[in-house]
Amino acid sequence: MANKNGKKTTTSRKTGGNAPKAAGSTAQSGGKIASGGEKVVQCLEREGVEVVFGLPGGAAIPLFDALYESKIKLILTRHEQGATHMADGYARATGKPGVVVVTSGPGATNTVTGLLTALSDSVPMIVLCGQVIRPMLGKDGFQEADVTGITYAAVKHSFLVKNVEDIPRVLKEAFFIASSGRPGPVLIDLPKDVLASPCAAPFVDKVELPGYHVPEHADPAALKQAAAFLAKARKPILLVGHGAVLSNAGKALLKFAEKLNTPVVNTLLGKGAVPEDHPLNLGMLGMHGTAYANKAVDGCDLIMSIGSRWDDRITGKLSVFCKDAVKIHVDIDIAEFGKVLRPDVCLAGDARLVIEDLLPLVGRCDSDEWMDQVGTWREQFPLHYPKKGGLRAQHILDRLDQLGGRDSIITTDVGQHQMWAAQFLRTTKNHHWLSSGGAGTMGFGFPAAIGAKLGCPDKPVWAVVGDGGFQMTLCELATAAVNKIAVKVLIINNHFLGMVRQWQELFYENRLSGTDLEGNPDFVALAEAYGIKAFHLRRAADVDKVLETAMQYNEGPCVIDAEVVKEDNVFPMIPAGAALCDMIIEPPKAALEKPTGST
Amino acid sequence: MSSLATVASNPTSNLPLHTISVLVRNQPGVLVRVALVFARRGYNIESLVVSADPANAEFSRMTITCSGDPETLEQIIKQVAKLVDVVRAIDHTGQAVVETEIALIKIKADLTERTEILQSAEHYKAKVVDCSASSLVLRVTGASEKLDSFITLLRPFGLVELVRSGKILMTRGPEAT
Numbered sequence: 001m002a003n004k005n006g007k008k009t010t011t012s013r014k015t016g017g018n019a020p021k022a023a024g025s026t027a028q029s030g031g032k033i034a035s036g037g038e039k040v041v042q043c044l045e046r047e048g049v050e051v052v053f054g055l056p057g058g059a060a061i062p063l064f065d066a067l068y069e070s071k072i073k074l075i076l077t078r079h080e081q082g083a084t085h086m087a088d089g090y091a092r093a094t095g096k097p098g099v100v101v102v103t104s105g106p107g108a109t110n111t112v113t114g115l116l117t118a119l120s121d122s123v124p125m126i127v128l129c130g131q132v133i134r135p136m137l138g139k140d141g142f143q144e145a146d147v148t149g150i151t152y153a154a155v156k157h158s159f160l161v162k163n164v165e166d167i168p169r170v171l172k173e174a175f176f177i178a179s180s181g182r183p184g185p186v187l188i189d190l191p192k193d194v195l196a197s198p199c200a201a202p203f204v205d206k207v208e209l210p211g212y213h214v215p216e217h218a219d220p221a222a223l224k225q226a227a228a229f230l231a232k233a234r235k236p237i238l239l240v241g242h243g244a245v246l247s248n249a250g251k252a253l254l255k256f257a258e259k260l261n262t263p264v265v266n267t268l269l270g271k272g273a274v275p276e277d278h279p280l281n282l283g284m285l286g287m288h289g290t291a292y293a294n295k296a297v298d299g300c301d302l303i304m305s306i307g308s309r310w311d312d313r314i315t316g317k318l319s320v321f322c323k324d325a326v327k328i329h330v331d332i333d334i335a336e337f338g339k340v341l342r343p344d345v346c347l348a349g350d351a352r353l354v355i356e357d358l359l360p361l362v363g364r365c366d367s368d369e370w371m372d373q374v375g376t377w378r379e380q381f382p383l384h385y386p387k388k389g390g391l392r393a394q395h396i397l398d399r400l401d402q403l404g405g406r407d408s409i410i411t412t413d414v415g416q417h418q419m420w421a422a423q424f425l426r427t428t429k430n431h432h433w434l435s436s437g438g439a440g441t442m443g444f445g446f447p448a449a450i451g452a453k454l455g456c457p458d459k460p461v462w463a464v465v466g467d468g469g470f471q472m473t474l475c476e477l478a479t480a481a482v483n484k485i486a487v488k489v490l491i492i493n494n495h496f497l498g499m500v501r502q503w504q505e506l507f508y509e510n511r512l513s514g515t516d517l518e519g520n521p522d523f524v525a526l527a528e529a530y531g532i533k534a535f536h537l538r539r540a541a542d543v544d545k546v547l548e549t550a551m552q553y554n555e556g557p558c559v560i561d562a563e564v565v566k567e568d569n570v571f572p573m574i575p576a577g578a579a580l581c582d583m584i585i586e587p588p589k590a591a592l593e594k595p596t597g598s599t
Numbered sequence: 600m601s602s603l604a605t606v607a608s609n610p611t612s613n614l615p616l617h618t619i620s621v622l623v624r625n626q627p628g629v630l631v632r633v634a635l636v637f638a639r640r641g642y643n644i645e646s647l648v649v650s651a652d653p654a655n656a657e658f659s660r661m662t663i664t665c666s667g668d669p670e671t672l673e674q675i676i677k678q679v680a681k682l683v684d685v686v687r688a689i690d691h692t693g694q695a696v697v698e699t700e701i702a703l704i705k706i707k708a709d710l711t712e713r714t715e716i717l718q719s720a721e722h723y724k725a726k727v728v729d730c731s732a733s734s735l736v737l738r739v740t741g742a743s744e745k746l747d748s749f750i751t752l753l754r755p756f757g758l759v760e761l762v763r764s765g766k767i768l769m770t771r772g773p774e775a776t
Contacts, residue, residue, distance in 0.1 A: 157683040157684075160627060209683060210624065211622075211623070212683050338673065338677075
C-alpha cells in the first residue's frame with residue numbers, strides 16, 4: 001500500500017488507512033508536541049535515515065506508529081536477526097549506519113547475533129528496542145528482558161532512555177558513536193511509556209562526550225619513524241584490512257604501494273580497498289588465502305598493517321609470524337596496538353589520512369628482486385581446482401567473476417563457499433565485499449544482500465551462500481519477494497556443513513558428526529513457493545547460461561540452487577594454530593594432526 | 600601512606616597488585632562496562648572504590664586494585680579507556696601518589712586480652728569506635744600493607760568481622776588524578 005509519499009512498505013495497513021495525515025511527515029504541526037516515539041523518528045529523519053529494518057511487538061508499537069507517517073521506508077523482516085544483518089549489509093555497502101527497530105524481550109534478544117557480527121567487523125548500526133514501561137522494569141513483566149545487560153559485550157555503546165527529554169541527545173550521540181572512529185553497533189532501549197510521553201526537548205546538533213576521542217592524523221614523529229623503516233625495507237608488504245575499506249583509503253593506498261614498489265595483500269574484510277585485479281595485489285592472505293600471498297607475508301622483511309587487527313586467521317602461529325620483519329600498525333583504535341603483537345611503530349589515526357600523510361615521506365624501496373620473487377610465487381602456486389568430476393563451486397565463482405561478479409556487490413555466509421568466493425571473486429571496488437569475518441555468522445549473507453541492494457539499488461548484488469547458512473535466515477525470502485528486491489542468491493549446495501566436514505575429513509579421521517544436511521528442501525521449489533524466480537544448476541556446462549540469465553533478471557529476487565560436488569575441500573589451507581610456512585597447498589595424501597588453534 | 604604507588608602482591612597469585620584510577624561519566628551501567636572488561640579476561644578485581652566528583656556530579660572516580668601480568672593489564676586499561684563513558688584510565692604503579700585505605704575490624708576482646716589489643720591498636724594508630732563487654736570495633740587507616748600487618752597481628756584474638764574500603768589514591772601536586 002502506498003502512502004502519501006508514494007512509498008511502499010511491507011506492512012498491510014488494515015487500520016488507520018483513512019487516518020488524517022499531518023503535512024510534513026512527523027514534524028510538529030499546529031503546536032502539537034511530539035511523542036517520544038515521534039521524536040525518535042524525527043531524529044532518524046534528521047540523521048538522513050532512508051530505511052529501517054524491523055519487526056514490531058507490543059512495546060515497540062509507538063515507534064512503528066511514528067514510522068507510519070514518516071518518509072523513512074520500513075522493511076518488515078520475518079525475524080529480528082534478519083533485520084540486523086540487513087542493516088549491517090546496508091551499512092557496509094553505503095558507509096551509512098543501518099537502523100533496526102524491534103520490540104522488547106525476545107525481539108531484542110534476537111538482535112544479539114547481529115550486534116556481535118557488526119561489533120566484530122566494525123559496522124555502524126543503530127538498534128532501537130522497545131522496552132516495558134518504566135514502572136515494570138526489573139519486575140519480569142511480559143516480554144521484559146534486561147536488554148542493555150544482555151548486550152553489553154556485543155555493542156560499542158548502549159543507552160537505556162528513562163527520561164523522554166533525553167531522546168534527541170541520545171539519538172545524536174548514538175549516530176555519532178556508531179559511525180565515528182572505529183564504527184560499531186549502538187543499542188537504544190526505549191521503554192514504551194517513554195515513547196508515549198510528550199517530548200518537548202529541542203533537537204541536538206552538537207555532541208559532548210568527554211571520554212570519547214577519535215584520532216585522525218597520526219603523530220608526525222611516528223610517521224617519520226615509519227618512513228625510516230620503509231626506506232630500509234627490501235622485502236616490504238602492505239597488509240590491508242577492513243579499516244582501509246571503512247576509511248576509503250584505497251586510492252591513497254594504491255599510490256602508496258606503487259610509489260614504494262611493494263606488493264599488497266588483503267584480509268577477508270579488506271577485499272576491495274585496493275582492487276584485487278591490480279598487478280600489485282596478491283589477494284587474500286591467511287588460513288585460506290592464496291599461496292603466493294602467504295609466501296610473501298612469510299618472507300617479507302617489513303609488514304605494514306593498515307586497519308587490520310592481526311587476527312588469528314591471518315597470523316597463524318603467532319610466535320613465528322613475520323618473526324624478523326619490522327611491523328608497522330595503522331589503526332584508529334589504539335586498544336588494538338599491542339593486543340596481539342608488539343609493532344615497531346604504531347600509527348594511531350584514520351587509515352586514509354595516515355597513508356596520505358605518509359605518502360610524501362617515502363620513496364621507492366630497493367625491492368625489485370623481491371617483486372620478482374613474489375611474481376615467481378604467483379606463477380608457481382596459482383589458485384586452481386580440478387576441472388573434472390562434476391560441478392564445482394570454484395568453477396561457478398570463477399565464471400561469476402569473469403561474467404561481471406567482480407564489479408558487483410557480493411555478500412557471503414560463512415564456510416567453504418565463503419572462502420571459495422573470497423579466492424575466486426576478485427573484489428575491485430570498495431564497499432563491494434560484505435562478509436561476516438570476525439564473528440563468522442552463518443545466515444548473514446542473504447539478509448545482508450537485501451540491505452545492500454536497498455542501499456545501492458543501481459548495483460548488482462549477489463548473495464553467495466551455503467545450504468547450511470541460507471537455511472538460518474531464509475525466512476527473509478518473503479521480505480525480498482514482497483519488496484521486489486532484486487538480489488541474486490547463489491546457493492552453493494553440497495548438502496553438508498562443508499567447512500566442518502572438511503576438518504572432520506582432514507583432522508578427525510572423517511568421523512562426520514553433525515555435518516550431513518540430510519533433509520534439505522528443494523530450494524527451487526521453496527523459492528517458487530514465495531513467488532521467487534529460481535534456477536537449478538547441476539552441470540558445469542550450464543554455469544554461464546544460468547549466471548547470465550540471473551544477471552538479466554532484475555524484476556525481483558532470484559535463487560540459483562547449485563548442486564555442487566559434495567565432498568570438495570578448500571585449499572590452500574593453514575591449519576588453525578600452524579605457521580604460514582606450514583600451509584597445505586595440495587590435498588594431503590596422509591592423515592593430518594589435529595590443529596592446535598582454537599577454531 | 601607512601602609516596603610511590605606500591606606494588607604489593609596478591610597473596611593468592613603472587614602477581615603484582617596494580618592500582619588503576621578510572622574517571623568515568625556518571626551514567627547507569629558504567630560500573631558493569633568497566634567490570635566486564637576485567638571479567639572477559641578472567642581477571643579478578645581485588646578492590647573497587649567509587650566516589651562522586653565533588654566539583655561535577657556528572658563524573659565519578661573509580662579506584663581499582665587488581666593483579667595480573669603487566670602486558671595483559673595494559674591491554675585491559677586500554678580497553679577500559681576505550682569505553683565511551685570512561686574519560687581516562689591510568690595505572691598509577693610507580694607514580695608519585697598519595698594512597699590510603701580504611702578498615703573496620705570487629706574483634707573478640709574480653710577483659711584479659713583487651714589491654715594487649717589496645718596496645719597494638721595504639722601502635723598502629725587505630726581508633727576504638729565501638730566497645731562492648733566482649734568486643735571492640737577498631738578503625739585503622741593507612742597503606743594497605745600496614746592494614747594487612749595489623750590484621751595479621753589481631754587475628755589470633757579472634758576476628759568477628761572485617762570490612763576494608765579498598766585502596767584509594769590521588770596523584771601528588773596540583774593536577775587532577
